[in-house]
Amino acid sequence: MTSTKKKPALEQAGPGKALKPKPVNTSAQASSTAYSALEPGRVAPAHFDLLMSFTNIRPGKLVEALRGFFVDQIQQKDLVTTLEVNQSMLSRKTKEVLELDGRIRLHLSTRKISALEPGKVDATHFDFLVSCTNFRGEKLLEALREHFVDGAKQKNLVATLGVHQSLLSRKTAxxxxxxxxxxQISKYCR
Structure with missing residues (x-):
């Protein structure tokens, strides 16, 4: 005999009132990736906010729906109906968040995160950090790599690579x- 756990679904509370969870069958919820350890309803709000800071998902109904799913354990079909978000978009972004969490967990499984010191940053860690940004431009990426991985001074990189000092400083920050x-997110990935 299999037991079915109950998960809250979204209950219509009326105009202007807060949404309240109600119990539903869990068999409809399935993780879309083996890498992530995220379980709907077991994600701390601060962990969710940090995950969102690594994405390009703009605040709004979609983020509210993702929060409802991951933090409040509300079924997606109920979120689609109540928040009027596109089901396929919500599914894609849910998978994106799960894959991001998996990538972060995999990366963190091999290292402890500490302050960055020029010349002392592992190339793999540097590549991961850059992958979490939208940085473009070969010269900029080369300058950042030479600074963080090889220990080159920013002043020298500006002269040799022709990268603007202000741009290099902003991207370094x-x-x-x-x-x-x-x-910060590593606290939630243990």
């Missing part, structure tokens, strides 16, 4: 921010 968010 962004890499530090991504690393800090990765350190």
């Amino acid at each position: 962004e890499i530090h921010e991504v690393n800090e968010r990765l350190a």
